[in-house]
Amino acid sequence: MSDEKHNQGAHGAAEGGEHKKHKKHHPHRHEEHEHEEGWIVSFADNALLQMGFFVILLALNMGEKAKGPADPDGPEGGAAMSAAMLDGVISIREAFNNPVTLDSKNANDLPLVQRLRERAGSGNATDQGTPGQKQRVQATPPTNYTAPTGTVGFEQGSAQISSAARRTLESVAGQIAGGKWVIEVRGHASAIEGRSGVDASMRLSYERALAAATVLNQHRVPWANIRVVACGDNDRYSPSASSAGFGTNSRAEIIVTREPMAEDPFLRGPTNGQ
Incomplete structure (x- = not known):
């Protein structure tokens, strides 16, 4: 009786062992575990x-x-x-x-x-530039003036327009007539002419500018466009106060500015070119 129970227990244990062994090495679970590695995506790959x-x-x-x-x-x-x-x-x-x-x-x-x-914005220069001849340089400020359109000379102490000066003014008038810009006529005196006094040099320079402006007006340049300016001997071509610099300093300049003419029909009637 005991031998029969022992044989049955041994047989059950053997079957149980085979069952556990078969469960541990299930072929389907092993195959599923191998294919799971192909679906793993790292964080770096995802990013x-x-x-x-x-x-x-x-x-x-x-x-x-x-x-x-x-x-x-x-x-x-x-x-x-x-x-x-x-x-x-x-x-x-x-x-x-x-x-x-x-x-x-x-x-x-x-x-x-x-x-x-x-x-980047406006940064500072990292490389030092080539040194110039002067330590300090003053930049030219913005201005409404352009280069002189024409210049005429005068005899010492005189404001009379010579024949050569008249031909120059007639040529300048043909270039600027009909324009929309303000025209300045600047009269100048030499240092020798300014020795009589500031008021004398200012008066002489004004008479020269007015004489030149009159010729321009006679050749279709309206007075509304003209500004007569007296400079005296304050703006010299030649810094010399001798007679050598007289010819360049005794003059009248015609300058076309960048200031446009603003017509006001309520303050000024039609000028008809005069």
Whole structure:
């Protein structure tokens, strides 16, 4: 009786062992475990895929079908990109080892180059320039005056228009007649003529300017366009106070300014060219 139970227990234990062994080495579970490794995606791969997706979206937005306000400065009227979008493109180009340079000749990089210059701002020079002959240089301030259109000379102490000066003034009048700009006629005196006093040099320079302006008006230059200015001996061609510099300092200049004429019909009637 005990031997029979022992045989049955041993047989059950053997079957149980075979069952456990068979459960442990189930062929389907082993095959499923092997295929799970093919579906594992790392964080870096996921980030790379997302970055590529956004790059594609950005490239589509930069095309001709992009929506947004038109950029008048862009080639072929492309869509305007915000500063944040331009910064994003610049960062992506740098991440892929394809940075945008300021000397890029590619037309597609023009908005990016402009954005780089905006971000850089006005910086300080890093290299010292070549030293000049003078330590201090005074810049010429902005002015409304252009170069003199004509210059006529006068005899010492006289405001009479010579025949040569009249021909010069007639030629100048033919060039400036009918213009819309203010014309200044500046009279000058030499240092020798200014020895009599400031009032004398101012009066003489005014008479010279008025004489030249009269000739201009006689040749279709309206008085409304003319400004008569007396400079005395304050503006010299030649710094010399001797008779050698007299011929260049005793003069009248006709200067066309950048100031336009403003007609006021309520204050001034038609001039008819006079």
